[in-house]
Amino acid sequence: MLLYGSTDSGHSYKIRAFLLLTASPHAYQWIDLALPQSHRLAAFVAASKFGEVPVLLDQGQAMCQSNAILMYLAQRVGKLAGAETEWQGVLEWLSWESNRIGFSLPNLRYALRWSAQPPEVLHYLRQRVLADLARLDAAVSAQDFLLPSGPSIADLSCSAYLFWLDQVGIDESAYPHLQRWLARLRALPHWQHPDLAMQAVAPDTSLARDE
Structure with a gap:
């Protein structure tokens, strides 16, 4: 799985928090939202239906809107879905x-x-x-x-x-x-503050495939 997100985006943080708390293998790609659309990462622009973060790529599908992604992940991973x-x-x-x-x-x-x-x-x-x-x-x-x-x-x-x-x-x-x-x-295991979880980091190319 590959998550496109950005610093200061709480909507992106929802998805990153889920992936961290459930120890789900994924790559995180930071997107600079200060850049004009034409200067942003081409793969993100192609995947982002609404031109916004977050976007999750998984099994060849690009998903947008944070709560819709959370619902998908809870059902796909089988965690944090409640009874x-x-x-x-x-x-x-x-x-x-x-x-x-x-x-x-x-x-x-x-x-x-x-x-x-x-x-x-x-x-x-x-x-x-x-x-x-x-x-x-x-x-x-x-x-x-x-x-x-x-x-x-x-x-x-x-x-x-x-x-x-x-x-x-x-x-x-x-x-x-x-x-x-x-x-x-x-206090939950693997929890990170959004300032840490969403910071700009070099992409982990070993997990960059959307699978």
Whole structure:
């Protein structure tokens, strides 16, 4: 398997985290998103249907959109999928993430770090982030992870950008249940912070085939 991803992309980090946590053999190819499309790696441009990261190549197929890739990997690898009876819950959390924390937090972070926005836009995004964090805090108040059976792709999806909360001026300790949940994720074998997992590295050509 070959993953195209980039620094600061929490969506890419979801996939990289899955591959690392499950010890799935893969190569990671960093993509410089600061480059114009015409200057990016040709193989990535050809594989990326939407011109975005992440893209996963596996068994001759190019896959896009982070939550769709997570679903594919959980079923292909047979790990972090939850119990058979929990798949509906997985789908619900992935759908919630794409519309809520996966929208609000990345956009607030982007506005604060790279693309200044009017105060009213920042206020709107921050209020949405705070509401989403409160929802997650409540969800893990009575259990260790988002699903009763243990860690799953639901946790990877919903937590991906939360390891950068400090970059938007939010202290995770303000949400004690969420803080303990993130600590449990950090304690999983092979877990890496996104700053380490997504850094630009020389490609491992021994695993560069999409198989």
